[in-house]
Amino acid sequence: MHELALTQSIVEVCAERADGAKVRRVTLEIGQLAAVMPEALRFCFDVCADGTALEGARLEIIDVGGRGQCRACAAQIEMKDYLACCSCGSFDIECIAGEGLRVKEMEVV
Amino acid sequence: MCAICGCSGNHVHDHQHQHEHDGDHVHDHVDEHGHGHEHPHTHEHPHTHAQPHIHARPHASHARTVNLEADILAKNNALAERNRGWFAGRGMLALNLVSSPGSGKTTLLERTIRETGSELNISVLGGDQETQNDAMRIAATGCKVLQINTGTGCHLDAEMVGRGLRALDPPQDSVLMIENVGNLVCPALFDLGERAKVAMLSVTEGEDKPVKYPHMFRASSLMLLTKTDLLPHLEFDVERCIAYARQVNPHIEVLQLSAKSGAGMDRWYHWLRQQRAAQRQDAMA
Numbered sequence A: 001m002h003e004l005a006l007t008q009s010i011v012e013v014c015a016e017r018a019d020g021a022k023v024r025r026v027t028l029e030i031g032q033l034a035a036v037m038p039e040a041l042r043f044c045f046d047v048c049a050d051g052t053a054l055e056g057a058r059l060e061i062i063d064v065g066g067r068g069q070c071r072a073c074a075a076q077i078e079m080k081d082y083l084a085c086c087s088c089g090s091f092d093i094e095c096i097a098g099e100g101l102r103v104k105e106m107e108v109v
Numbered sequence B: 001m002c003a004i005c006g007c008s009g010n011h012v013h014d015h016q017h018q019h020e021h022d023g024d025h026v027h028d029h030v031d032e033h034g035h036g037h038e039h040p041h042t043h044e045h046p047h048t049h050a051q052p053h054i055h056a057r058p059h060a061s062h063a064r065t066v067n068l069e070a071d072i073l074a075k076n077n078a079l080a081e082r083n084r085g086w087f088a089g090r091g092m093l094a095l096n097l098v099s100s101p102g103s104g105k106t107t108l109l110e111r112t113i114r115e116t117g118s119e120l121n122i123s124v125l126g127g128d129q130e131t132q133n134d135a136m137r138i139a140a141t142g143c144k145v146l147q148i149n150t151g152t153g154c155h156l157d158a159e160m161v162g163r164g165l166r167a168l169d170p171p172q173d174s175v176l177m178i179e180n181v182g183n184l185v186c187p188a189l190f191d192l193g194e195r196a197k198v199a200m201l202s203v204t205e206g207e208d209k210p211v212k213y214p215h216m217f218r219a220s221s222l223m224l225l226t227k228t229d230l231l232p233h234l235e236f237d238v239e240r241c242i243a244y245a246r247q248v249n250p251h252i253e254v255l256q257l258s259a260k261s262g263a264g265m266d267r268w269y270h271w272l273r274q275q276r277a278a279q280r281q282d283a284m285a
Helices: A002-018 A038-049 B074-089 B105-120 B133-139 B158-168 B214-219 B228-233 B238-248 B265-284
Strands: A023-031 A058-064 A067-070 A076-078 A093-097 A101-108 B013-020 B026-033 B064-071 B093-099 B122-128 B145-149 B175-179 B196-202 B222-226 B253-256
Touching: A002 A023, A002 A038, A002 A101, A002 B064, A002 B074, A023 A038, A038 A058, B064 B074, B074 B093, B074 B158, B093 B105, B093 B265, B105 B122, B105 B133, B105 B175, B105 B265, B122 B133, B122 B158, B133 B145, B145 B158, B196 B214, B214 B238, B222 B238, B238 B253, B253 B265
Parallel strands: A023 A058, B093 B175, B093 B196, B122 B145, B122 B175, B196 B222, B222 B253
Antiparallel strands: A023 A101, A067 A076, A067 A093, A101 B064, B013 B026
């Protein structure tokens, strides 16, 4: 349940940057290969936001698809998981997108 | 966003400007806003501004979007880099041992400490949700050990390790083994400042663990297949397990050993010496 620790970081970062303003919406970008369950983040968010500038804020999550580049033939492929295989037969795929966990933006009033 | 300086902060600018009113007069005033006014406006009614006046409060009805583009793990990663610098400053090799509970981390460490002694000079920082049991076993070998109880936490993070290091105070030019919480999921995400993650998998667990928990095996430099003395009693397909591990991480090294019988331990010590040499070489570069 590392999502709890991650949600605490999200609330911390946003509350600090809000600088006293009230946060109405938080938008996250969560990579599909980031080992994070969006449902678990949502579950934790309301609890962590309680009593902070983020209390009552809406949580938006943008899924970022995984992409990889084959180290053998340089082709770019979709990576739904780390078991992805290139059409050339190689499993040696460098992940180039979809591992990130970012707070993209927030709306404050 | 602030219309005056373009920044995203919530602050106040002083400015002076002149404008004309229908009342046919021109005057200066000092005006403080939380944000700029982009819209032209007219005053239909004649009035005077006898005094400079202040609008101290930002207009509450204006929602604004703040771009953050912040990495959620940035704080942990920054603290991990601090730990990495701390290790480098002391000429230390730090390894992060990760596995499911019961894979034999503590047993492996006990034997490793006894057999490598002052050559590797190992200290241990252990993470478990509760109890000092592992720490007591390690302490019986005579090595420096500190147990971090994470309570409800399912992983060690860089901050806990940083605090633990200062309390443990391991010697210069030594090896630190961080025995992470037994968990094949969460510890994969949290850099602690280690040189490498070592994933342990006991042959009693089933050979498909690497594909069931790919993040951990992807993040690790070495997979230790442990408890190999039990292989004659099990239907564990070693080759298949290694193939699964290489499927998620083609670069992972694999060693097989039994901390009970001692089989394969020499290759593990060789790997540790290689890491030690590489770490010393990096320190001189």
